[in-house]
Structures are given as C-alpha cells and as structure tokens.
Amino acid sequence: MNRSMTGQYVQKDSVLHKMDARAKLLCFILLLVVMLKAKTVFSYGLAAVTLVAVCALSKLSFSALTSTLSRMTTFLIVIFLMNALFFSTQEAIWKWGIFTLSREGIVQGLHVVAHVVLVLVLSNLLTCTTTPIELTTALEVLLKPLKVFRIPVEMIALVLSVALSFIPTLLQEADTIRKAQIARGARFESRNLIEKARSFLPLILPIFLCAFRRADELSLAMEARGYRGAAKRTKKAKIPLKKSDLLALGICSCICAVQFFL
C-alpha cells in the first residue's frame, strides 16, 4: 500500500507535462482511436511508432510507463487464452471438450492483448503527465455541452475531484485496517486466489463504513464553507489553448485520419 500507485502523476519538465489538459485529453481520445483501429501490420506500426514518440516526449521512465503491464500479466494471459480457446471456427488446430484452438483464435487473442497493452501504456501516459485536478478541470470543460441535456457537469467534476482527493486517505485507512486484522490473525498472503479473495471480505465492510463516515464529515465541512451546489460558484477562468496545443491536436487528428486508410 505504501508504494506509489500505478499511473500516478510524475513531475517532469516535458512538453507533455506542459500541455493544456483539455488538449491532452482530446489528443488522448484521438490516439485511443489510433490504437484500437490497428488491425494490419502497417496500422500497428503507425500505432507503435506514435506511442514510442509520445513516450519519448513525456521524458517518463520505462518503468513508470509499463508498471501497469507488469501488474496485469495474469489478466493479459487470461484474455489471450479466452480468445484463443473460445474462438468459433471450422479449422481447429487442437480440440478438447469446449476448448478449440485455432489460428484465427490465436490471431484474435494477440490482437486483443496488443490493443490492451497499447491502451494501458497510453492511459499511463495521460495520468502520469497530468495532475488529477487538471484532468477533472479539463473534463468539466469538455463535458460542458452536456449541460444542454441538464447533466450537472460541475457536480460531476466536483465528485471526481473529491473522489481523487480521497483515494490516498482511503488507501491509508485500508492499510491500517489490514494491519489491525493481521494483528488479530487474519491472513492475506495466501497464493490461492479464492482464499485470497475470501480473506479480503472482512476488509470491505470497515472500509465502506469508514468511507461513509468520512463522506458525512466532508459534507458538513463543505456546508460550513458555504457550499450550495456546484452551479453557484465562481466559474473557472477561461484560458485559451496555446498554439502548441492546437498543433498537437492537429498532428493527432492527422495520425488518426491516416490510421483509417491503413
């Protein structure tokens, strides 16, 4: 629990760190399309080259960018096997009961794994180069059009901001509860997945209770400081996008367009 969280903001002096969060979020969406649209060797090449270039621009270490992957190895193997063994086809290489291994299945599995890996690294890039508050502010701006449908955009942004600020506190609380339970004989270190899952059950209730108690106290503290709803507050300053942000958006749009032709 004490180690830094995966995808947490890493302070660096890079082009990506300096970029406006709104532009960064839009570029992220465009590049997400580039990653997910990859099907052929060329399109994968384009996706990979783009990702490597953006990673280089971020000045982040290799471990910061790939830390999620190492923690999700089991998940990646499972999704590969699910696709490889359950892909329905006539030409099976190997068959046993409900399992059918085929060339198409393996290709499909590799596609899915490659897409997940590309998306995970891209997401890491976004969260490691943007502070949570920048992200929520950008989200609030980008979701503004939804106000037409009476969606409380400011409220959603505030909820996200509060949730983000509560994560470290709740992690600390969870760690305290875990240690208290270990001191009373609880075992969390079992390698058996079912046993491990079962051992975490006694943690869930106290964590939930603690979260509700904190939420109650926070609502009082917010009210005491004059909070009346997100709509009746000083509006965020309107900062225009810089030329460099617009340029980045243009480049990402071009890459996205090219990907559709590959």
Added chain:
Amino acid sequence: MIQAQNVGFAYETDEGLRRVLHEVTLSIQSGEMIAVLGQNGCGKSTFARLCNALLPMQEGKLTVAGFDTSDKKMTFELRRVCGMVFQNPDNQFVSSVVQEEVAFGPENYEVPRQDIGAIVKAALHQVALDGFEHRAPYTLSGGQKQRLAIAGVLALSPKVIIFDEATAMLDPMCRREVLAMMKKLQAQGHTIVMITHYVEEAVLADRVALMQDGKILAFGTAREILCDKEKMDAAKLLMPHAARVYYDLLAEGITLPMCPLTEEELLEAICRFN
C-alpha cells in the same frame, strides 16, 4: 459576538428523542478566546454546529455576529462570518491540491476569479504554509493539514472561528502548532471558540464554559473554572496538573499564594513561597 439564550437540542434516535443540550445560555464577546470544555458526548459539538447553522435550531435563541441562526435565509451569510475547523483534517479536504483547497470557500461565495489568487496566498501566509500551493494535502503532516484547514476557513475572512476538537487527532507537537495558531488568530482580532475535552488546552482560553450532560455547569475565567475542584469533579474532568499539585500541597497544609494553571505558574508559586 455569540449570544445563546436557553438553547436546547435533541436528536431523534430509534429509542426516541435524545436530549443533548438543555437551556444553554452564554455570551461571548468579540475578540475573546473561549473554551467549551466537557467530556465526550456532553453536547459541545452540537452547540458548535448550531452556531454554524449546520444543525437547525430547535429551542431558544442563538445569534452569531448579529445573525440569528434560526433564520434560514441568512445561513449562507452566517457561514461566511463564522468559520469552523473540524477534528479530522483529512475529512475536510475537497481538493487534491492545496491552493484549490483554500480557494473552495471563496469560490462558493462567487468571489471574482481574479481576486481568489491573492486571497489564497494571504490565507496560506497567515498559517505559514507559503510555498505549499501546489502540494497535495495528503502529503502534509498532521499539523500542516490542520493549518491548511484553517487557511480554508480564513480565506472567507470570518469574524468567529470555531475549532471543533481540532487538535484531537494530532500528536503533541502538531497540537502545539495549532494552539499557537489559535492564539495568533485571536491576536489578529478573530473570536475563537475552542471545543475541547483537553483541560490543558482550555488553560489558554480567556474564559471557559464547563459543560456536563448538555448543560453549562459554569462559565468564567480559566482560573475560576479550572481551579474549582468541585465544579471540575462535577464535570468528571481532572484539573490541570499544576492545580492538582496545588490541592495536594493544600492537603499537606502548604498554601501557595494562588492556584496555578500551568507548570510555569506552579514553579513561580513554589519559588515565591516562604
């Protein structure tokens, strides 16, 4: 600054109404530092929440800085002049960046965006957190966190600041930091109401309201209240250590010139004793 007349309050529970405040009457002057002292569950925090209109008035009359707390139309304005700092700093933070956290209050009062920067800077300077603007609140120490919570309140320039057991979760060092901050704020003209069950903290107050079972047992200067063995016993609280030594010496036939509240006063009284 705060006038309470026969204030009463009861919570609804599964077993019926649970009365926590009975005819509380007290008057707090502008610029005073008052300690509301009592055991846990004696109604101190309920009184504090009534002052900030976080709870609706049920009985009696309570005015804070001229605002009637039962007037719902004025609640918003009342909360601007009467700030409140809670026990657990972690549960008071809305933002994950210090400057955004301090700006939360002014933003709620629709203070023009161009003025907020200066307000945040001044509030952080007041609590000696200059340079912490871009830090995440969870990376601060306990005392720093509570000072940040105070800065969040100061950003609204309140006349009254209520500290609801604001030192209860802090270690002795951080507690000293926050208490020093309270004294500093009083010197700057703020009226301070300190809700506490620590007798040693109440020593710092100009006057002490001693509470027991939702009633004010006594209200007077810190020395009058904290050195009154009968009243302190009735409130089921221990007197400050120095006062206890005074009574122990008295039992042995040694009468010091005055009942001391602090170790320093005790030392001085012993040195002067002939």
